[in-house]
Amino acid sequence: MKNIEMVICGLGGVGREFIHLLTERQTEIETKYKLRLRLTAAVDIGGAAINTTEIGLDCDALLSHIKGGLSIETFGKFGRPGLSGVDVIAESGAKVMIETTPTNLVDGGVAKGHVFTALENGMEVVSANKGPFVLFYDEVHNLAAKNNCGLHISAATAAALPTLDVGRICLAGTRLISVEGILNGTTNYILSEMCIKGTSYDEALNKAQEMGIAETNPSYDVEGKDTANKIVLICNRLFGTSKTLNDINIKGISKISLNDINEAKKAGKVIKLIGIAKKNGEQINLSVGPKFLNEDHPLSKVCGSEKAITYDTDTMGKITVMGGKSSQVGAAAALLKDLINAFV
Amino acid sequence: MKNIEMVICGLGGVGREFIHLLTERQTEIETKYKLRLRLTAAVDIGGAAINTTEIGLDCDALLSHIKGGLSIETFGKFGRPGLSGVDVIAESGAKVMIETTPTNLVDGGVAKGHVFTALENGMEVVSANKGPFVLFYDEVHNLAAKNNCGLHISAATAAALPTLDVGRICLAGTRLISVEGILNGTTNYILSEMCIKGTSYDEALNKAQEMGIAETNPSYDVEGKDTANKIVLICNRLFGTSKTLNDINIKGISKISLNDINEAKKAGKVIKLIGIAKKNGEQINLSVGPKFLNEDHPLSKVCGSEKAITYDTDTMGKITVMGGKSSQVGAAAALLKDLINAFV
Numbered sequence: 001m002k003n004i005e006m007v008i009c010g011l012g013g014v015g016r017e018f019i020h021l022l023t024e025r026q027t028e029i030e031t032k033y034k035l036r037l038r039l040t041a042a043v044d045i046g047g048a049a050i051n052t053t054e055i056g057l058d059c060d061a062l063l064s065h066i067k068g069g070l071s072i073e074t075f076g077k078f079g080r081p082g083l084s085g086v087d088v089i090a091e092s093g094a095k096v097m098i099e100t101t102p103t104n105l106v107d108g109g110v111a112k113g114h115v116f117t118a119l120e121n122g123m124e125v126v127s128a129n130k131g132p133f134v135l136f137y138d139e140v141h142n143l144a145a146k147n148n149c150g151l152h153i154s155a156a157t158a159a160a161l162p163t164l165d166v167g168r169i170c171l172a173g174t175r176l177i178s179v180e181g182i183l184n185g186t187t188n189y190i191l192s193e194m195c196i197k198g199t200s201y202d203e204a205l206n207k208a209q210e211m212g213i214a215e216t217n218p219s220y221d222v223e224g225k226d227t228a229n230k231i232v233l234i235c236n237r238l239f240g241t242s243k244t245l246n247d248i249n250i251k252g253i254s255k256i257s258l259n260d261i262n263e264a265k266k267a268g269k270v271i272k273l274i275g276i277a278k279k280n281g282e283q284i285n286l287s288v289g290p291k292f293l294n295e296d297h298p299l300s301k302v303c304g305s306e307k308a309i310t311y312d313t314d315t316m317g318k319i320t321v322m323g324g325k326s327s328q329v330g331a332a333a334a335l336l337k338d339l340i341n342a343f344v
Numbered sequence: 345m346k347n348i349e350m351v352i353c354g355l356g357g358v359g360r361e362f363i364h365l366l367t368e369r370q371t372e373i374e375t376k377y378k379l380r381l382r383l384t385a386a387v388d389i390g391g392a393a394i395n396t397t398e399i400g401l402d403c404d405a406l407l408s409h410i411k412g413g414l415s416i417e418t419f420g421k422f423g424r425p426g427l428s429g430v431d432v433i434a435e436s437g438a439k440v441m442i443e444t445t446p447t448n449l450v451d452g453g454v455a456k457g458h459v460f461t462a463l464e465n466g467m468e469v470v471s472a473n474k475g476p477f478v479l480f481y482d483e484v485h486n487l488a489a490k491n492n493c494g495l496h497i498s499a500a501t502a503a504a505l506p507t508l509d510v511g512r513i514c515l516a517g518t519r520l521i522s523v524e525g526i527l528n529g530t531t532n533y534i535l536s537e538m539c540i541k542g543t544s545y546d547e548a549l550n551k552a553q554e555m556g557i558a559e560t561n562p563s564y565d566v567e568g569k570d571t572a573n574k575i576v577l578i579c580n581r582l583f584g585t586s587k588t589l590n591d592i593n594i595k596g597i598s599k600i601s602l603n604d605i606n607e608a609k610k611a612g613k614v615i616k617l618i619g620i621a622k623k624n625g626e627q628i629n630l631s632v633g634p635k636f637l638n639e640d641h642p643l644s645k646v647c648g649s650e651k652a653i654t655y656d657t658d659t660m661g662k663i664t665v666m667g668g669k670s671s672q673v674g675a676a677a678a679l680l681k682d683l684i685n686a687f688v
Binding site: 021025028029033160161162165166169170171172173174175298301310313315316317318319320322323324325329330333334336337339340341344 | 365369372373377504505506509510513514515516517518519642645654657659660661662663664665666667668669673674676677678680681683684685688
């Protein structure tokens with residue numbers, strides 16, 4: 001049995017679901033994977049709760065506390081008002097830092113400090129947050145390599161849809177030619193509605209917003225930025241590159257009309273928003289934009305808010321993975337998966 | 345750098361492609377995975393070739409030799425006429441046994457001895473051969489566990505289509521509810537032809553035979569036996585069961601008529617040959633047979649000789665993997681993948 005002490009930063013929906021999975025699955029994780037996962041610190045905006053004894057924090061009690069609207073720093077005798085994530089991580093002596101604060105794509109936000117401090121202290125990093133990886137990939141990657149730490153970012157790269165695992169494990173020993181993905185559920189939902197039901201872009205967007213699939217300000221999704229962030233990370237992890245958002249030509253779907261959709265249909269094609277990383281000699285080319293796919297393309301049949309990714313390899317041919325729950329539980333499950341695989 | 349000495353048993357198409365990959369990718373495997381893979385013995389019907397020195401067997405020279413129609417036991421000074429696989433494995437001191445002899449589902453054939461001897465000698469087993477695993481799963485599994493050896497049978501469970509990796513790695517920490525697969529390309533080709541082109545079963549089978557997709561005696565495929573073997577192995581590996589072919593109700597597709605296909609179509613459904621392992625309380629139920637799938641089922645859209653598998657989990661929802669080259673190269677690539685992942 002390995003003892004794994006963890007610090008979690010961020011106690012929003014994904015963080016809470018992750019803590020719930022920890023407590024719900026403790027026995028089966030110990031039995032199946034021989035891992036004793038112990039949460040020794042939890043951090044949010046106002047401070048932290050810490051218990052570095054063998055018992056760790058009581059996850060059930062902690063969840064009741066924060067779900068009751070109380071702040072983490074008032075969690076009984078373990079509460080530490082004002083203590084920052086960086087301080088907690090540096091002092092924790094934990095083996096893993098779980099990062100679930102909201103993604104900040106301007107300067108990385110607090111997550112930047114969390115990730116760098118964890119790596120400086122030799123910890124494994126498991127993150128649902130894209131910010132520090134998209135913005136500072138090279139620095140993060142080099143620091144992790146120098147200190148022999150693993151970076152585990154499944155939850156930041158399509159979460160319950162396995163992308164990096166498949167590329168690294170299932171395709172080991174192949175030569176990867178390209179990765180193409182429908183990596184954003186909102187845009188795929190809108191394009192599917194337009195294609196299948198003949199609704200306009202605006203109608204489809206409104207419906208997506210009503211259903212909670214699209215944000216009130218949908219630009220991050222519909223302008224292709226979310227897809228771009230994911231394909232940059234997938235490219236860097238699978239092709240060993242150091243790409244940034246500056247290396248990618250990004251087009252969204254907000255200018256796609258019903259006419260475009262119908263023209264595509266007439267030509268036997270379907271329009272999908274695709275993120276692509278493709279080998280071209282020694283270069284890897286990146287792009288995000290609406291593509292006209294033939295009906296025999298494996299991504300052409302992926303409809304609704306479903307996501308999918310197609311790998312093209314020399315020896316195994318094309319392999320496509322689709323599905324995976326798009327929810328906070330799905331993201332939390334991706335964190336747990338990475339955590340288990342980091343130590344098994 | 346880890347030095348990995350290997351014995352290969354079986355020098356048919358898949359074995360040869362595997363040796364070709366070893367020599368072609370030596371540098372990239374050393375660079376990327378820090379593994380120095382060295383073939384120290386190769387065995388076929390008439391004997392073996394052995395070189396346990398640091399150099400190992402020259403893979404290029406060995407391939408030229410056997411592709412020139414010469415037997416392995418006449419491979420220069422390394423040839424050992426009459427030496428059996430079991431003798432070679434026991435004496436080799438190698439870390440891995442690669443099993444690529446033809447599958448024998450009556451008594452396991454020579455592969456049974458190869459697998460047991462390798463495990464008794466503490467070796468990792470990487471196999472494209474289903475026989476010993478389908479027939480003697482419990483004994484093989486227990487011996488491997490006792491001697492702390494890994495069993496790596498991706499190449500025996502749909503090869504380039506990743507099945508076991510996805511179930512074990514990508515879904516770690518989830519609770520698996522069911523696995524459903526189109527695991528046989530021949531039957532999916534026949535059903536797809538009947539559905540899409542309206543040809544009869546016999547016409548579709550003839551075409552598959554002309555194209556080399558179906559064997560002259562197609563019963564192993566069309567009666568569902570191949571699918572049954574694969575789903576039994578997948579079930580045992582992912583659900584931790586000890587199922588045998590006696591635990592599975594097997595129906596093939598040879599009695600499916602064009603009328604059945606058309607009736608299904610009218611009801612908005614499509615007929616596919618599906619292998620299923622499904623949790624039912626504490627039991628796992630297994631079946632193989634033609635199923636009427638709704639059009640929104642992810643396997644309903646898998647056409648031609650393509651294979652696919654759908655996992656249903658509690659926290660990640662449904663995940664489907666499809667594709668993968670159905671060829672000797674694809675099977676060899678699956679062996680290489682398992683080999684790399686066993687040591688990385």
